[in-house]
Amino acid sequence: MNCVRGIVRSTELPIGKDEGVAELTNMETKLGEVMGLAMAAQAATEKVTRLAEDEAPELVGKLEQMHSEAAETEQRCMRIVDTLEGKKTAIQEEASATKRKGADMMKIYLDPDSDALDGFEFLTMAEAGEVGHWKVLKAMTRSISDEEVAALCEWAIPIQERHFTDVKAASEQLAAAEDPAAVS
Ligand SMILES: [Fe+2]
DSSP states (O other): OOOOOSOOOGGGSOSOTTOSOOOOOHHHHHHHHHHHHHHHHHHHHHHHHHHHHHHOGGGHHHHHHHHHHHHHHHHHHHHHHTTSTTTHHHHHHHHHHHHHHHHHHHHHHOOTTOOHHHHHHHHHHHHHHHHHHHHHHHHHOOSGGGHHHHHHHHHHHHHHHHHHHHHHHHHHHHHHHSOTTSOO
16 A cells, blocks of 8 residues: 655645645655755754864864755755645645654754764764665656756755765764773
């Protein structure tokens, strides 16, 4: 059975034409997910910036760049979603659900004792997830009507790969500066 996600029940919506149930294709669902990950990435980079400010101020510039690229990614996704007549609400729902899951994961992973290294380790997982999701979306853009999404993937994938490389390098830099024998 097909699992249709992102459905908005018509009973929850105000009465209006074309505002009812929107079934998303797998590709549209994935588009919602990468948009939600870009939203979650903005919150995550803000949180890790606060952790890094005192401990590793030299890494803040990279975090700020990642934050602004995540914001641009969200905007570029939204520009495409805006053109998908009748699907906009359902895709935005999917994005919001993914953003909430990202926020929950961050809350579980980072506690009040977390340091900058913990923050960059969390970002390493999150950025790897973004790279993976964008590649899945790209693999789904097979028809000519998906041209704009395919172009967005071409733009986003190298940026997400760079994010992953940068946060992994930052984690290793912070870990190398720690005393492995110290009791934490
Ligand atoms: Fe990213």
